Amino acid sequence: MIDSVDAAKVNPDTSQPWAELGLKNDEYESIKQILGRRPTSSELAMYSVMWSEHCSYKSSKVHLRQFGDKAPKTDALLVGIGENAGVVDIGAGWAVTFKVESHNHPSYVEPYQGAATGVGGIVRDIISMGARPIAVMDPLRFGPADAPDTRRVLPGVVAGIGGYGNCLGLPNIGGELVFDESYLGNPLVNALCIGSMKHEDIHLASAKGVGNLVVLYGARTGGDGIGGVSVLASETFDTDGPAKRPSVQVGDPFMEKLLIEATLEVLHAGLVEGIQDLGGAGISCATSELASNGEGGMHVYLDRVLLRDASLSPEEILMSESQERMCAVVTPEKIDKFMALCKKWDVEAVVIGEVTDTGRLVIEWHGEIIVDVPPRSVAHDGPVYERPFHRPSWQDALQADAPTPERLARPSTPEGIKQTLMDLISSPNLASKSWVTSQYDRYVMGNTVLAQPEDAGMIRIDEETGLGVAISTDCNSRFAKLDPYAGAQLALVESYRNISVAGAKPLAVTNCLNFGSPEDPEVMWQFAQATTGLADACLELGIPVTGGNVSFYNQTGDTPINPTPVVGVLGVIDDVDRRTPMAWDEDGDLIYILGETFDEFAGSEWAYLQGHLGGLPPKVNFPMERLLSEIMVAASRDGMITAAHDVSDGGVGVAITEMALRANKGARFWIPDNIEPFVFLFSESTARAIAVIARTEELRFTEMCAARGMSATRFGVVDSGLGADSGYPGQQVIVVDSLFTFTIDALREANEATLPALFGG
Amino acid sequence: MARVVVNVALKPEILDPQGRAVAGALGRLGLSGVIDVRQGKQFIIDLDGELEGERAELMKKLAAELLSNPVIEDFTLTVEN
Numbered sequence: 001m002i003d004s005v006d007a008a009k010v011n012p013d014t015s016q017p018w019a020e021l022g023l024k025n026d027e028y029e030s031i032k033q034i035l036g037r038r039p040t041s042s043e044l045a046m047y048s049v050m051w052s053e054h055c056s057y058k059s060s061k062v063h064l065r066q067f068g069d070k071a072p073k074t075d076a077l078l079v080g081i082g083e084n085a086g087v088v089d090i091g092a093g094w095a096v097t098f099k100v101e102s103h104n105h106p107s108y109v110e111p112y113q114g115a116a117t118g119v120g121g122i123v124r125d126i127i128s129m130g131a132r133p134i135a136v137m138d139p140l141r142f143g144p145a146d147a148p149d150t151r152r153v154l155p156g157v158v159a160g161i162g163g164y165g166n167c168l169g170l171p172n173i174g175g176e177l178v179f180d181e182s183y184l185g186n187p188l189v190n191a192l193c194i195g196s197m198k199h200e201d202i203h204l205a206s207a208k209g210v211g212n213l214v215v216l217y218g219a220r221t222g223g224d225g226i227g228g229v230s231v232l233a234s235e236t237f238d239t240d241g242p243a244k245r246p247s248v249q250v251g252d253p254f255m256e257k258l259l260i261e262a263t264l265e266v267l268h269a270g271l272v273e274g275i276q277d278l279g280g281a282g283i284s285c286a287t288s289e290l291a292s293n294g295e296g297g298m299h300v301y302l303d304r305v306l307l308r309d310a311s312l313s314p315e316e317i318l319m320s321e322s323q324e325r326m327c328a329v330v331t332p333e334k335i336d337k338f339m340a341l342c343k344k345w346d347v348e349a350v351v352i353g354e355v356t357d358t359g360r361l362v363i364e365w366h367g368e369i370i371v372d373v374p375p376r377s378v379a380h381d382g383p384v385y386e387r388p389f390h391r392p393s394w395q396d397a398l399q400a401d402a403p404t405p406e407r408l409a410r411p412s413t414p415e416g417i418k419q420t421l422m423d424l425i426s427s428p429n430l431a432s433k434s435w436v437t438s439q440y441d442r443y444v445m446g447n448t449v450l451a452q453p454e455d456a457g458m459i460r461i462d463e464e465t466g467l468g469v470a471i472s473t474d475c476n477s478r479f480a481k482l483d484p485y486a487g488a489q490l491a492l493v494e495s496y497r498n499i500s501v502a503g504a505k506p507l508a509v510t511n512c513l514n515f516g517s518p519e520d521p522e523v524m525w526q527f528a529q530a531t532t533g534l535a536d537a538c539l540e541l542g543i544p545v546t547g548g549n550v551s552f553y554n555q556t557g558d559t560p561i562n563p564t565p566v567v568g569v570l571g572v573i574d575d576v577d578r579r580t581p582m583a584w585d586e587d588g589d590l591i592y593i594l595g596e597t598f599d600e601f602a603g604s605e606w607a608y609l610q611g612h613l614g615g616l617p618p619k620v621n622f623p624m625e626r627l628l629s630e631i632m633v634a635a636s637r638d639g640m641i642t643a644a645h646d647v648s649d650g651g652v653g654v655a656i657t658e659m660a661l662r663a664n665k666g667a668r669f670w671i672p673d674n675i676e677p678f679v680f681l682f683s684e685s686t687a688r689a690i691a692v693i694a695r696t697e698e699l700r701f702t703e704m705c706a707a708r709g710m711s712a713t714r715f716g717v718v719d720s721g722l723g724a725d726s727g728y729p730g731q732q733v734i735v736v737d738s739l740f741t742f743t744i745d746a747l748r749e750a751n752e753a754t755l756p757a758l759f760g761g
Numbered sequence: 762m763a764r765v766v767v768n769v770a771l772k773p774e775i776l777d778p779q780g781r782a783v784a785g786a787l788g789r790l791g792l793s794g795v796i797d798v799r800q801g802k803q804f805i806i807d808l809d810g811e812l813e814g815e816r817a818e819l820m821k822k823l824a825a826e827l828l829s830n831p832v833i834e835d836f837t838l839t840v841e842n
Contacts, residue, residue, distance in 0.1 A: 108830045109832055110830070110833055114832065219776070222774060222775075222776055223774035224774070224776060248775065248832055248833050250771075250775050250776040250777075250778070250833065251776075251778075252776060252781070255778070256779065281819075308776065309773070309774060322776065455770070496785075649834070753830035
């Protein structure tokens with residue numbers, strides 16, 4: 001029995017499962033008010049998914065507005081917040097679009113498919129802007145590396161990302177892998193995609209032109225992820241673990257590849273008026289968003305949708321999250337050409353409706369009207385909550401518990417310091433990520449210039465001129481727990497610095513804000529602080545937020561994850577040949593530390609290894625970050641530096657180890673005057689980088705730093721001949737004067753053994 | 762001796778890209794009238810003695826949790842004693 005609009009008028013009092021669908025009583029009442037009657041079951045399905053936290057941003061909207069209100073003036077932004085993805089002008093007629101999204105909950109339920117469809121979803125966001133996807137990146141966070149649940153989830157997630165991305169032929173150029181107790185039972189799987197296009201190829205999601213046809217194309221619609229949006233993404237997991245879940249979406253990367261090629265060809269052939277990908281909330285989302293962004297009305301014949309499972313009800317078809325589907329608006333004159341191109345790519349397509357100017361989204365099912373709603377009320381005018389928030393009662397005590405030498409004993413002997421470095425580089429958070437990244441194709445398409453383990457991923461866009469982009473994502477959620485306002489800023493400045501040390505100029509920001517339940521006022525406070533911090537920081541650095549994603553309800557039971565505002569920064573480099581790698585190369589090159597080191601250990605990797613979290617995170621210094629960025633970009637452009645590396649997790653000690661491992665060549669260091677060795681080597685003060693300078697460029701470089709007020713201290717020299725004198729003849733060694741000597745082989749073994757030992761192979 | 766046969770396949774509502782690819786290939790190779798293909802895997806486990814009691818329960822549990830992924834797959838288990 002189909003619940004039609006007529007039936008809803010005749011039986012106004014039928015009881016409806018609004019609560020089971022995740023709607024609140026007042027939300028249900030407001031749907032009735034909008035419609036002037038009770039919703040049909042199909043309308044209820046649509047509103048419930050579209051008004052879920054995941055689709056409507058109902059708890060975050062009031063805070064996210066700051067990204068627009070405080071946006072710095074820039075000419076670089078061609079398309080801003082609110083579209084599928086922001087578009088950034090990188091010059092020479094090229095534009096780049098990039099976005100990061102979460103797929104946390106699906107990846108916990110079914111790691112392989114959850115992570116794979118996360119990649120698929122973000123790729124479709126990029127193609128729906130008219131861009132060709134050119135690279136992906138995945139910031140990942142799991143519980144402790146040795147926890148059984150991490151062993152269940154991590155290998156599947158990595159295999160899913162690799163499997164899907166490799167099949168699409170997209171290089172995976174970086175990301176993050178972080179372990180922390182707070183993610184046990186709630187891993188974070190964020191997926192980022194970058195696409196490039198010419199300015200004239202930008203497309204938007206709107207259904208323009210009355211009488212134009214609405215085409216659904218790609219994979220058939222099945223029972224995938226029905227209710228996934230409202231049930232999976234917006235409700236906390238109980239502690240029973242992953243059983244009895246709604247059906248999981250399964251991705252088909254080969255279908256997605258056909259969809260990419262078909263979509264780009266119909267877009268470039270000028271056959272499309274508006275386009276939208278189908279992700280969470282499927283057809284409900286695509287039709288209501290296209291209609292409300294365009295002429296305001298649409299008539300859809302839902303029974304025309306091609307199905308994988310003929311027994312699906314209209315409600316299920318509306319809510320299905322089957323992957324690899326797109327929706328396009330095409331004029332009647334061009335529909336034959338459109339269909340022919342789809343056929344060429346072996347992509348099924350069907351006209352499911354047409355654009356109207358009635359101001360209503362009307363959906364028919366075998367001749368009966370089952371949906372008749374104002375599309376804006378579904379897509380854009382959902383509920384908005386000003387959730388109450390307050391500073392957590394424990395925050396002051398946490399901040400007061402600083403890791404002073406009295407509170408947390410520090411190593412003072414050379415042996416102790418040597419052991420500290422060994423402990424850090426072999427800890428899961430700082431160990432080599434090659435167990436993960438070797439499962440990803442990093443160089444397919446032949447345009448990858450830099451990839452993990454470099455500071456930033458870098459991709460060549462224009463093969464003629466060498467124009468390219470760099471991208472990095474970062475977040476230290478321990479900093480964010482200590483102070484969410486500063487934590488979000490620290491994520492931004494680290495990412496900004498990573499881009500700069502590679503030689504690219506930072507241009508734009510995306511984010512993926514992973515938090516606990518917004519119904520918890522303490523979590524909401526963290527969210528409010530983090531968004532304000534990020535918006536203020538973007539203003540300070542003069543780079544705008546282009547878009548992003550919010551993931552709430554990341555918690556197990558009542559315990560939320562550490563606030564995790566993952567920030568991605570995109571930069572542009574005029575010629576990728578001018579990039580700065582992290583590995584030093586020439587004997588005799590001089591190693592400088594730029595910026596000042598303070599005694600800042602709260603939230604650091606060292607403190608984490610001691611099991612301590614407390615105090616105030618490192619201070620953010622925007623003017624110094626900007627200056628450091630300008631110096632790194634100028635030094636790269638003018639050929640003054642041969643290598644550089646950002647100093648962050650694990651401090652200078654870990655940074656020089658990473659450079660040495662990458663170079664496979666030794667160097668000698670000394671501790672600068674007036675600073676304790678332990679503080680110099682392991683503090684995580686911001687606005688610092690290591691720069692390697694050829695002797696011939698030293699004067700020019702130091703004069704530039706001095707003239708601009710940047711502290712630059714020489715503390716090392718590249719030397720491949722230290723082995724014999726230090727008792728390791730024939731070997732490459734790192735010597736830190738009067739503290740320790742390591743062979744690079746020993747460092748490599750410690751750094752590379754950790755993840756294979758935990759996860760096999 | 763007992764022989765346990767466990768057949769594992771994706772749940773009917775779950776997309777089966779491999780099955781779809783096979784369906785396409787069958788059609789291209791001239792087999793007409795292919796409506797759908799679903800593929801799966803089979804485990805044949807030979808055991809000493811009869812399968813009964815606690816051991817039968819454990820076998821069933823392992824079929825559900827080790828041999829299949831309960832989130833996306835169904836299994837059938839038959840025993841030839």
